[in-house]
Amino acid sequence: MDPKKLKRDASKVHAYLKEMEDGTLVTTKGCKIYIPARFAEQQMAFLGTETSISGIFAITVDDTYLGVSLANAMMRIEPTITNYIKIEDEDYIEFVFTPGSVVIANINLLKSDIFIYRIYSELLGKGHVPWFMGYQELGRIFESARHHAGVSVGANHAIVEMIVAAISRLADDRTQYYRQSIKTEKDLAIDPTFIPLRSVTYGASNTTAKLVGAYWEEGLTSALVNPSDTVEPIEGLLRR
Numbered sequence: 001m002d003p004k005k006l007k008r009d010a011s012k013v014h015a016y017l018k019e020m021e022d023g024t025l026v027t028t029k030g031c032k033i034y035i036p037a038r039f040a041e042q043q044m045a046f047l048g049t050e051t052s053i054s055g056i057f058a059i060t061v062d063d064t065y066l067g068v069s070l071a072n073a074m075m076r077i078e079p080t081i082t083n084y085i086k087i088e089d090e091d092y093i094e095f096v097f098t099p100g101s102v103v104i105a106n107i108n109l110l111k112s113d114i115f116i117y118r119i120y121s122e123l124l125g126k127g128h129v130p131w132f133m134g135y136q137e138l139g140r141i142f143e144s145a146r147h148h149a150g151v152s153v154g155a156n157h158a159i160v161e162m163i164v165a166a167i168s169r170l171a172d173d174r175t176q177y178y179r180q181s182i183k184t185e186k187d188l189a190i191d192p193t194f195i196p197l198r199s200v201t202y203g204a205s206n207t208t209a210k211l212v213g214a215y216w217e218e219g220l221t222s223a224l225v226n227p228s229d230t231v232e233p234i235e236g237l238l239r240r
Contacts (some may be wrong), residue, residue: 001087003087019107026103027101039053051079055069055109056119058130070140076104082095116145123141125197134188135164165179178192
């Protein structure tokens with residue numbers, strides 16, 4: 001499956017899904033759901049007799065149209081076939097649903113505030129952002145936190161957007177912020193790469209921060225390879 005050939009169109013995906021009176025979500029013509037295989041290691045997916053996955057996933061119809069779910073909750077699904085595939089050299093799990101089959105067993109999801117931390121740790125803390133999530137979608141990652149998890153991650157998106165702006169970098173130079181390359185809306189068509197929020201190599205912006213923080217060897221290497229051009233205010237205070 002080549003994600004570059006998919007067209008983002010939530011309306012096309014919704015047209016293939018039907019909510020039933022018993023609370024199940026059924027696909028009328030078939031669909032596929034994709035999640036990173038890593039989710040199973042991070043307790044964001046459980047595969048067995050019953051299959052439960054994170055509400056953060058990609059869903060496709062006709063292998064042409066793509067939709068993205070950002071639900072901050074776990075949900076039980078009933079796939080017809082489960083495949084392990086490679087997408088952009090990363091391991092993913094593909095859940096195939098045949099026409100008329102149940103996609104989500106119950107759309108009334110259980111609330112769990114612990115799940116918010118798992119999302120934060122995997123996507124923001126570690127920078128493991130799935131291929132189907134872009135710069136703008138990542139900024140809305142906790143949009144449903146209050147509804148689905150029962151917790152608030154701020155009055156608006158500002159805090160999360162600030163974190164996303166910090167970890168979004170240019171694909172050909174991770175020392176450069178992605179946000180500084182955006183001049184028009186068309187520039188958003190160029191996808192950024194994401195670094196871990198805790199990264200010393202790219203996260204620290206000055207030599208002092210790289211050397212006095214954790215991971216000494218990583219920080220020293222970064223300071224030598226990418227030396228600071230200017231002295232930041234906090235460095236000036238420390239040197240006095």
